[in-house]
Amino acid sequence: MPETLPAPVPVPHDPEVVRAAAEAAVWAHPALLGYRELRTELRTGVAALGLLDHDDGPPVPGDGTRSADPLLLRSSAWLDLRAEPAVVGHADLPAGLYSGAQVIDLLGRTVAHVGAARTGTRAGDWAVVGPDWDGPVPPGVRGVLRSASSLVRVLTRTAVPRPGDLPAARAVQRAYRVRPLHALGGVTPPRPAPSVAWLPWDEERAWGAGFVDYLALLLRLARPTDPADRERVERWVRLGVLPGGPDGWGAHGPDARTRVLVARGAALGAAQLEDALRREGMGAAAGAGAGARSASLRRAVAAEHELHAPEPDEVRTLRWRAVDGEPLDGHRRYRMTLPAPVPARLHWSLAAHAEPSGELVANRARRYALGPGTPDLPRGPDGALVVALQHDTPVDATGRAGWLPVPPGPFSLVLRLYAPAPGPGWSPVLRAVG
Numbered sequence: 001m002p003e004t005l006p007a008p009v010p011v012p013h014d015p016e017v018v019r020a021a022a023e024a025a026v027w028a029h030p031a032l033l034g035y036r037e038l039r040t041e042l043r044t045g046v047a048a049l050g051l052l053d054h055d056d057g058p059p060v061p062g063d064g065t066r067s068a069d070p071l072l073l074r075s076s077a078w079l080d081l082r083a084e085p086a087v088v089g090h091a092d093l094p095a096g097l098y099s100g101a102q103v104i105d106l107l108g109r110t111v112a113h114v115g116a117a118r119t120g121t122r123a124g125d126w127a128v129v130g131p132d133w134d135g136p137v138p139p140g141v142r143g144v145l146r147s148a149s150s151l152v153r154v155l156t157r158t159a160v161p162r163p164g165d166l167p168a169a170r171a172v173q174r175a176y177r178v179r180p181l182h183a184l185g186g187v188t189p190p191r192p193a194p195s196v197a198w199l200p201w202d203e204e205r206a207w208g209a210g211f212v213d214y215l216a217l218l219l220r221l222a223r224p225t226d227p228a229d230r231e232r233v234e235r236w237v238r239l240g241v242l243p244g245g246p247d248g249w250g251a252h253g254p255d256a257r258t259r260v261l262v263a264r265g266a267a268l269g270a271a272q273l274e275d276a277l278r279r280e281g282m283g284a285a286a287g288a289g290a291g292a293r294s295a296s297l298r299r300a301v302a303a304e305h306e307l308h309a310p311e312p313d314e315v316r317t318l319r320w321r322a323v324d325g326e327p328l329d330g331h332r333r334y335r336m337t338l339p340a341p342v343p344a345r346l347h348w349s350l351a352a353h354a355e356p357s358g359e360l361v362a363n364r365a366r367r368y369a370l371g372p373g374t375p376d377l378p379r380g381p382d383g384a385l386v387v388a389l390q391h392d393t394p395v396d397a398t399g400r401a402g403w404l405p406v407p408p409g410p411f412s413l414v415l416r417l418y419a420p421a422p423g424p425g426w427s428p429v430l431r432a433v434g
Helices: 014-044 164-174 209-219 229-236 256-279 291-305 395-400
Strands: 072-080 085-089 098-103 111-116 124-129 143-146 151-159 177-180 313-318 334-337 344-355 385-390 403-405 411-420 429-431
Touching: 014 072, 014 151, 014 209, 014 229, 014 256, 014 291, 072 164, 085 098, 085 111, 085 151, 111 124, 111 143, 124 403, 143 429, 229 395, 385 395, 395 403
Parallel strands: 124 143, 385 403
Antiparallel strands: 072 151, 085 124, 085 177, 098 111, 098 151, 313 411, 334 385, 334 429, 344 411
8 A cells, every 4th residue: 555644744945845856757757767677677587787689570569569660670788887888889881771879878868879870881889988987998999988877778770671671680780799898808807896786666666756766776876967967966955855975865764744745746747747748749849848847858758658769860750649639540541741852861660559558550461660661652743752541441552552551549650760861841741631
């Protein structure tokens, strides 16, 4: 049963503490989602520190993925940088294929992207170093990627434009590598770092007042690099939302009054995120307010859809859940026009996902996304691509060629532009036709 706490005695700064706790809960949301994934994967043996785990194929219906790109292969690794840096590298990448690696810190912030879109197709290795490391790197390392945290995640993504491209994409995917720095030679292997005192993951604790316990642990392993974030964390400590010092709350934890105020703030932050998720993709802003609060909400919403999503200049993502104020529904028919040329230098994909689960839904055509490798996509007189979005098979040949099957009920559309091309505003047109 949830713990029953006495009501706090009101004091002048109680509302400030509640607001600060709400701000902290939203700010921490991507980091807590990442921590949940880290602990779950390590506990269940899905992942091990220092090993790159490869998906066997792109996402398919029934695999449990949410809002995932059906034209993409992924790999994932968690790296411990406390004893020494790690090295992330890839072989030569095929020209014209999207493939890249992303390094993410424990706070859910991108450290760097490497690969076709950012650093080119030439093979190379990059040293990923923690916040306190200042040693040498072996010759031949193309660069140093400095993380704000001593543990990081590496995600690799490789496009699969056509089903027949899967064997070649797998070869590219499996040529990525992660190694300790001493494996390159010229560096003495260090002593292993001590075990981390992980907190067991508990959903009720993490999304209630206990979120501060997880955030305090993460902040002992990661240092915010943004001065505004550092000031924000210092203010949360000053108000008692977060513990100060390396030992956390100590044996007795925060006082009862603070726990109640933090619980209220956690509930307020959850309500703000729920409202932002409801508005997202419906033609309204992701959340009310401006500045850091709005930016935190945008990051939290993005993490709910795709944890550790690539940065917008690596992959631009557009999402629709409604047209003309009405939620998208597979009982209706829609058309989307993609003006030519699609501003993606290496790859693009358009997929439909069931709402609110974000899952792919099986269809008889076994077509879960459209992309540059989809054959015979119909084009209008101006070269624009015309996509038929409906559950049932279109009756005409043109509609069938450009058909993206959608779920029979509520759904969302996700368009991803890999290595988006800079230029003037580009916007697809979505309309209901029946």
